[in-house]
Amino acid sequence: MKPKPTYAEKMQQANREAKATVVALVLTVIVWIVLGFGIAPTGIEVFHTPLWIITGTVGTWLFAIIVAVFMSNRVIADVDLDDEPEPDAPEAGDSHE
Numbered sequence: 001m002k003p004k005p006t007y008a009e010k011m012q013q014a015n016r017e018a019k020a021t022v023v024a025l026v027l028t029v030i031v032w033i034v035l036g037f038g039i040a041p042t043g044i045e046v047f048h049t050p051l052w053i054i055t056g057t058v059g060t061w062l063f064a065i066i067v068a069v070f071m072s073n074r075v076i077a078d079v080d081l082d083d084e085p086e087p088d089a090p091e092a093g094d095s096h097e
Contacts, residue, residue, distance in 0.1 A: 010079050020075040024067045028060065035059040 007014070036056025044051040 005026075005079065010081055013077055013079055017071075017076050020071055024071060028064050028067060031063045032056060032060040035063075 036052050038052075039055050040050070040052040042051060047055060
């Protein structure tokens with residue numbers, strides 16, 4: 001059984017997840033620019049709709065889904081951020097009068 005992570009380790013994990021989310025956002029914007037604006041000059045049409053509209057919307061959406069699945073499987077961890085009291089520490093609300 002793995003030992004419970006310390007508060008510092010929990011914050012490191014949260015920081016790692018935040019950085020990965022920023023990277024994912026930047027990559028999604030780059031993919032949107034490439035699939036939208038990058039394909040626009042080709043002039044290709046599908047059912048009288050410019051290809052850049054299809055790739056810029058559906059392609060970006062699919063990329064975002066792939067990134068979200070990757071992050072949920074490889075980056076994001078389920079960590080309880082509540083601090084548990086020490087075994088000898090009294091519970092909140094307990095009074096020793």
